[in-house]
Amino acid sequence: MPSTERRARLWVEVARGHLQRGDRTAALHVMEIAHKIGEETVAYTPSARTVAAELWRTAPRALRPAAGQLAEKVGIRAAV
Numbered sequence: 001m002p003s004t005e006r007r008a009r010l011w012v013e014v015a016r017g018h019l020q021r022g023d024r025t026a027a028l029h030v031m032e033i034a035h036k037i038g039e040e041t042v043a044y045t046p047s048a049r050t051v052a053a054e055l056w057r058t059a060p061r062a063l064r065p066a067a068g069q070l071a072e073k074v075g076i077r078a079a080v
Contacts, residue, residue, distance in 0.1 A: 008038030012048040019051055028055050028063055031070055043074050052076050 011034035018027035031051055035042045042048040052067075052074040059067035 004038045008034045008041035
C-alpha cells in the first residue's frame with residue numbers, strides 16, 4: 001500500500017479490533033507499528049487517539065510504561 005496515511009490507519013483499525021477482543025498486548029504492539037508508519041496520522045486521527053487513551057487507562061501493569069509512552073507521543077497525556 002503506497003500511502004503512508006492509509007497504512008497507518010489500517011494498523012489503527014487492526015489495533016481497535018485487538019482492543020475490542022480484549023487483547024491489549026497486541027493492540028499496543030500494533031499501535032506502535034501504526035505510530036512508526038505515520039506519526040501525524042496517529043496523532044490527529046480521533047480513532048487512533050481513542051485507542052491510545054483506552055490503552056493508557058486499561059493497560060495491565062507490565063504494559064503501563066509502554067502505553068504511557070505511546071499516549072505521550074500521541075499527545076494524550078500531559079503529565080502523571
